[in-house]
Amino acid sequence: MHAALSAAAIAPAITGIWAIWNVFSNPDPQVYEFTWVGALDLVIRFRTDSVALLMTAIVSGIGALVFVYATGYFSPGAPGARQFAGSLLAFSTSMLGLVLADSVWTLFIFWELTSVTSFLLVGFNNTKVEVQAAARRALMITGGGGLALLAGLLLLGRSSGTTILTDLAPATGTAGILAGLLILTAVATKSAQVPFHVWLPGAMAAPTPVSAYLHSATMVKAGVLLMAVTSSAFTDVEAWKVVGLILGITTMLWGGIGALRHVDAKLILAWGTVSQLGLLVTLLAMGNGKAMFAAIAMLVAHALFKATLFVVVGEVDVRTGTRDISELGGLYKTMPFATAAAVLAGLSMAGVPPLLGFATKEAAIEAALTMEGIERTITVAAISIGAVLTVAYTARFLWSTFGPGPDTKVSPRRLAMTIPASILALSGVAGFVALGQVSAVVTRAATELNEKSSVYKLLRWPGITTAFLISASVVVLGAALAAMLIRRSNPAQVPATGPRPLGAEIADRSLDGVLVISRRVTSFVQHGSLPVYVATMALTATVATIPFFTDLTLDHLVWWDQPLQMVLAIALALTALASAFVKSRLGAALSLGAIGIGVSGLFVVQGAPDLVLTQLLIETIIVVGFVTGLGHLNREFPRSAGSWRSVRLGVSVAGGLAVMGALASSTASPTGRAPLDELADQAVETGGGNNIVNVVLTDMRALDTLGEVVVLAVVALGIAALASSPLLPEDEPALPPTDRPPTEKEVAA
Amino acid sequence: MIAPHSPIARIGIQAASPLAIMVGFYLLFAGHNQPGGGFAAGLVFGAVVALRTVTGLQAPMGATPLIALGVVIICATAVAPLLFGDLLLDQKVFSGELPVLGKVKSGSALPFDIGVTAVVVGLIIALLDGLGATELAESSQATYGERAAERGKS
Numbered sequence: 006m007h008a009a010l011s012a013a014a015i016a017p018a019i020t021g022i023w024a025i026w027n028v029f030s031n032p033d034p035q036v037y038e039f040t041w042v043g044a045l046d047l048v049i050r051f052r053t054d055s056v057a058l059l060m061t062a063i064v065s066g067i068g069a070l071v072f073v074y075a076t077g078y079f080s081p082g083a084p085g086a087r088q089f090a091g092s093l094l095a096f097s098t099s100m101l102g103l104v105l106a107d108s109v110w111t112l113f114i115f116w117e118l119t120s121v122t123s124f125l126l127v128g129f130n131n132t133k134v135e136v137q138a139a140a141r142r143a144l145m146i147t148g149g150g151g152l153a154l155l156a157g158l159l160l161l162g163r164s165s166g167t168t169i170l171t172d173l174a175p176a177t178g179t180a181g182i183l184a185g186l187l188i189l190t191a192v193a194t195k196s197a198q199v200p201f202h203v204w205l206p207g208a209m210a211a212p213t214p215v216s217a218y219l220h221s222a223t224m225v226k227a228g229v230l231l232m233a234v235t236s237s238a239f240t241d242v243e244a245w246k247v248v249g250l251i252l253g254i255t256t257m258l259w260g261g262i263g264a265l266r267h268v269d270a271k272l273i274l275a276w277g278t279v280s281q282l283g284l285l286v287t288l289l290a291m292g293n294g295k296a297m298f299a300a301i302a303m304l305v306a307h308a309l310f311k312a313t314l315f316v317v318v319g320e321v322d323v324r325t326g327t328r329d330i331s332e333l334g335g336l337y338k339t340m341p342f343a344t345a346a347a348v349l350a351g352l353s354m355a356g357v358p359p360l361l362g363f364a365t366k367e368a369a370i371e372a373a374l375t376m377e378g379i380e381r382t383i384t385v386a387a388i389s390i391g392a393v394l395t396v397a398y399t400a401r402f403l404w405s406t407f408g409p410g411p412d413t414k415v416s417p418r419r420l421a422m423t424i425p426a427s428i429l430a431l432s433g434v435a436g437f438v439a440l441g442q443v444s445a446v447v448t449r450a451a452t453e454l455n456e457k458s459s460v461y462k463l464l465r466w467p468g469i470t471t472a473f474l475i476s477a478s479v480v481v482l483g484a485a486l487a488a489m490l491i492r493r494s495n496p497a498q499v500p501a502t503g504p505r506p507l508g509a510e511i512a513d514r515s516l517d518g519v520l521v522i523s524r525r526v527t528s529f530v531q532h533g534s535l536p537v538y539v540a541t542m543a544l545t546a547t548v549a550t551i552p553f554f555t556d557l558t559l560d561h562l563v564w565w566d567q568p569l570q571m572v573l574a575i576a577l578a579l580t581a582l583a584s585a586f587v588k589s590r591l592g593a594a595l596s597l598g599a600i601g602i603g604v605s606g607l608f609v610v611q612g613a614p615d616l617v618l619t620q621l622l623i624e625t626i627i628v629v630g631f632v633t634g635l636g637h638l639n640r641e642f643p644r645s646a647g648s649w650r651s652v653r654l655g656v657s658v659a660g661g662l663a664v665m666g667a668l669a670s671s672t673a674s675p676t677g678r679a680p681l682d683e684l685a686d687q688a689v690e691t692g693g694g695n696n697i698v699n700v701v702l703t704d705m706r707a708l709d710t711l712g713e714v715v716v717l718a719v720v721a722l723g724i725a726a727l728a729s730s731p732l733l734p735e736d737e738p739a740l741p742p743t744d745r746p747p748t749e750k751e752v753a754a
Numbered sequence: 755m756i757a758p759h760s761p762i763a764r765i766g767i768q769a770a771s772p773l774a775i776m777v778g779f780y781l782l783f784a785g786h787n788q789p790g791g792g793f794a795a796g797l798v799f800g801a802v803v804a805l806r807t808v809t810g811l812q813a814p815m816g817a818t819p820l821i822a823l824g825v826v827i828i829c830a831t832a833v834a835p836l837l838f839g840d841l842l843l844d845q846k847v848f849s850g851e852l853p854v855l856g857k858v859k860s861g862s863a864l865p866f867d868i869g870v871t872a873v874v875v876g877l878i879i880a881l882l883d884g885l886g887a888t889e890l891a892e893s894s895q896a897t898y899g900e901r902a903a904e905r906g907k908s
Contacts, residue, residue, distance in 0.1 A: 614789040618781075622797035629804040630881060636890040693847030693861050694786035702791065703863035707832070707843040710866075714828055714873050718821045721877035725817045728884035 007076050007083075009090040014072030017097055021065035028058045028446050036107065046168060052107035054171070055449040059301075060104035060230060063308045067222045068097045070425035074316055075214040077421025078323060089129060093218070096122035100223045104230060109158040109168045116154060116195075116227060120147040123224050127211040139207035142512045146204045150194025154231070157187030161238060173238040181238075185245040188235055189252065196228025196282045198256045203509040206263075206275045213319025216271060220278055221311035226304060229285045233300065233454050236289055249290025250380075254387040256283030261394025265401065265490060270318045270328040273402050274311065277354070277395065281307050284391055288369060291384060294457025295375050299368035301451045302463055305443070306353060306365040309436065313350035313429040317343045320422045321406065324415045330402060334410020342423050344407045346430035351403045353433040355396040355483065356476055361436035361443070363476075364463040366392060370472040389475055396483020401490055440465050540653060543660040550667040557670040569610050577603040585657070588641050594631035598624050615698040764809045771811075774802045782867060786860075792867030796874025803875065807882050810891040817880035824872030831866045 034054040041047045053061075072093070079086045099118035106112040121144075128140030161184040165174040176184055192198070197205040205225065209216055219225070232249070239245035260280030264273045285307070288300035320343050321336065322328045337344045353362030370392075373384040436443050444463035451458035467473050565571045577600055584596035601624035608616040684697050684705075692700030702710050778798035785791030806813040814820075835844035847861040882888075 615791070615794075618789050618794050619797070622794055622801065625801050626797055626804060626878060629801065629808065630885065633804075633808055633882065633885045633887045633890060637886065692786075692845055692863070694863070696785060696787050696789065696791070699785045699791040699867075700863070702793075703786075703866050704843075704845040707845075707866065710870070711828060711832055711843065714870055715825065717877055718825045718873050721817055721821050721873065721880040724877075724884045725821075725880040728880065728886075 007079060007081075007086045007090070009087040010072055010076045010079070013090040013094045014069050014076075016094070017065040017068035017072060020101070021062060021067075021069050024058055024062035024065055027053070028055075028062050029442060031055065031449060047110055048108050048168075049111050050108035050169065051102075051105040051111070052171065053105065055446070055453050056230075056234070056301075057105045057107075059305070059446060059450045060226075061101060063222050063226075063305065064097065064100050064104055067308060067312050067429070068093075068100075068218060070428060071214050071218040071312075071316075074217065074319070074422055074425040075212075077419035077423075078212065078214050078319055085129065089126075089212070092122060092125040092129070093215070096126055096219070096223075100227070103227055107170050109162055109170060112170065112231070113151070113155055113158055116191075116231075117148075117151050119224055119227060120144060120151055120195075123147070123208075123215075123219055126215045126219065127208045129212055129215065130210070133210070136210040138513055139204070139210040141516055142509065143204040143208050145516055146194050146201050146512060150191040150201070150228075153187045153194070154191035157184045157191060160184035160187065161235070165238065170234055173235065175241050176238050177241055181242045182244045185239045185242045186248060188231065188239075189245065189248055192228040192232045192286065193252055194228070195231070196225050196286065197279050198228075198252045198283065198286060199259050199279075202256060202260065202279045203512055205279055206272055207509060209269075209271045209275050213271070213315060213322060216275070217312050217315035217319065220275060221315055222308035225278060225282055226308065229282065229289065229300070229304060232286065232289045233297070236292065236297070236454065240292060246290050246292055249286055250384070253283045253285070253287030253290055254383070254391075256280070257287060257387060257391040258283070258394070261391055261398065264398035265394065268329050268331050270321065270330050270333075270402060270406060271315070273330070273398055274314050274318060277398055278311060280391060280395060281311070281354075284369065284388065287384065287387065288372060291372060291376060291380075292455075293372065293375060294451070294455050294459075295368070295461055296372040297455040298447065298451040298458040298461040299365065299372040301454075301458075302365040302368050302444075302447045305447065306361045306433070306436070309429060309432050310350040310353040310362055313346055313426060313433070314354070316422070316426045316429060317347040317350070320419075320426065323422070324418070325413045327413075330405035332411070333406045333413050334408065335412040336407045336415070338412070339415045340407075340418070342418070343426060346426040347407060348403060349430040349433055351399045355399040355480065356392060357480060359434070359437050359465075361433045361440075364437065364440060364444075364465065366476055367467055367472050368461070368463060370475050371470075374472060385475070389479055392476065392479040393483045393486065396480050397486040397490065400484055400487035404487065404491055437465065536653070540656045543656050547656075547659050547663040550663040553667040553670045555670075556673060557666055558673045559669065561673055562669060567610055570607060573603055573606045573610070577607075590635050590638060590640060590642060591632070593642070594628060594635060597631070598628040601627070615696065760809075764811065767805045767809050768811055771802050771806060774798055778802070778871075782871060783860075783864070785867060786863060792870030793874060795867070796871040796878075799871065799875045800878030803879060804882055804887070807887045808891050814875075814879060815883075817876040817883060820872050820879065821876035824869045824874075824876060826869075827865055827872065828869035831862055831869065834862070 032053075034052055034057075037051045039049040041049055051057075072090070075086075075089070075093070079089070096119060099115050099122050102115035103112060103119060106115055124140050124144040127143050128136055130136045131140075160180050161173065161176055162168045164176045164178075164180050164184065165172070167173065175181075194201045205220060208220060211219070236245075257280050260276050260278070260283055263276035264280060267273050267276060281303075285300055285303055288296045288303065318328060321333065321340070324340065325333065325336075327333065349360065353360035356363050356366035369388055370385070373388050374381065376384050440463050447463065448459060448461060451461070565574075580596050580599045580603060584593050584600065587593050587596060601620060605617045605620035605624070608620060684701070687705065688694055688697045688700040692704040694700045694704075775798075778795045781790035781798060782792060782795035785794065803813045832843045835846070836842060845861055845863055849860070
């Protein structure tokens, strides 16, 4: 047993029991609000309405079971179980925040948190290259979707005039279409819709508890949930419906085909999840009350049966050492409990009575039948074909894994794995037995999202209706397809990893491409030549002063306030010239110091003692620093090529003129009087000091100072780190820093 | 490099250090009402460290703890008012009678300034370290060229 994993199960278990209790007792929604940044209208806001409670029950209930399951999944003493418990709990918390969020910004923050924490979970076995690639791919796709979500929520918030999710007003016009498409993009990335689905099969590299949790009940449902809660804002946007239907139907069919092409049981389930998510998106895109009702019902049923199947596959994997269905067989004899759980969940997935999946699938087909015109034909056909594929891959999976075949050796049962599987599988049966209760819960949640859903119920026995006839023929056709595939299957032809999704290649390539480009950009921009850096900065500053020259006047300029200023200015100009032309480095350093002291003389004349003090001290330090630095260099400046010299001269002169011009024009039209009196009063009153400069620094604008100090500290730490790290590897005769030859010659070339 | 050549500089700096440190403290405490403040005080302390380092005198080493201390003090001062329901970085002024000094007025700006001082001194130590000042002070030759020539001979 792993203490960390068991301890981590406690919090989700308590939350789950609380949520399940509340889902059925249906209390009034409560709102918890916390103002984060009032001026930006940024609030953290949670709301426990029926949808949120239902999702909380799923997230925390299944979460608790998965933690229990993980204690059995990880062998005793397996490394990293503690980190795993931490990451999984962090993910669980992020997901909880996401489902409870009632402000678009809260939603966004938790959305991103689930992306990051799921990256940690998928990349758990981080020493394997393919796991790293899968984790990166998942992060890139879902993270990219997060950006689309941010843009979409900004547009939606602006057009609605509110950031409260439950108050969103219908969006219209171009902004509405754009917001809808952006949010659909986010939905498609998170909920693995074609063409963004490629990360989900890859994410099967994660340990099975992660797949059972993230890829059945939580993470992938985030997109669907987002679509459900924002759908009320897009009732008038035709593009939302059309794009959503295209996405959903394509995904539903492509995912179903994908599930039939694989022999890895976990990949079959992953592709099946892709297909089911497609069905959910299709239902939500339809936009009518019946479809919303069916979507919520499907969401609950899918979470239950898919989590069961993942959990069972994990157990098979641990106890037999393989997940390849062409190698497995006869497990019904050796793993009766797992087989029973898998069959119950599988039949629920295939939509066979008497299980929850049957009632929800009926609702889905009914919903498609309520559509009109061409949409009715397309959705009914698509959902039926999707259901046939679902029955086929379910039957193929169940038969090949558990049915008669080569008897696979199994290790002893682990109770911690069997119990969650049994509970999850029986919940599908319990759901059908207590269908009235479940139906009421689903109706409440769906009605919150779409008022027209209030009249619908899940039916235990619908009678001989069109929908029932369709679903009966679906089961027959699916079973026939599966039988055909099982008979024809030749294990040697299919590689164990299955066909690699086309898009995965593209995703990986583009990620690598970004790295290559960034390396090139870095080596171009960070060329390592100090003089060129300085010249670049000076030129940029020069260009930045151009706007000032539009109102450049010289009329307001006077020669001096006091004659002493002129004397100092002439001395300064001469020193500056000297520093530019002097050959000795030490001479240049000293004349730079002299310039600084001359400038502080100007400050004295202006009557600014604080500036004088600081300037003098800075100059002292700089001169000491220069002298120390010069110890590493030759006494004289190296000769540089004439062209480079003229470039530097040009940049310097331009920079000087730019600063002069900018100062002259900025003093030409003073806007108002300096608030000196107010500052002086405030300094004494609020700051309790007579030195205005200091009070401004430590009190009035203390936040600025805080930021500056942090910058200073980071710079200092950077220098300390650079100074203590040798640039050359140890085995080469490393020159100590003091003996490094001057680099300016290389630079000038 | 200076140490072997100039005993006058060495002894002068040694003698002036305590005075300079007193000046630094004066600037730190006076800063609220007179010219000075944490930054200026940090520069004075830094100058002492720099001069002592290049003349081969004993000087504080290790920039990182000092920088960390400074940032911690500043952040603590910044956040502390939140605990009392005030705004971030809110200033509190205290005044009281002390023996010898008489009426003394100070505020939470003082720890803030002390933090600034620590970071500035840390920065200067890091810079000196980065420039290899200690090694230079121990080397007998003044410049890179002379050291290279000497190494060629040996």
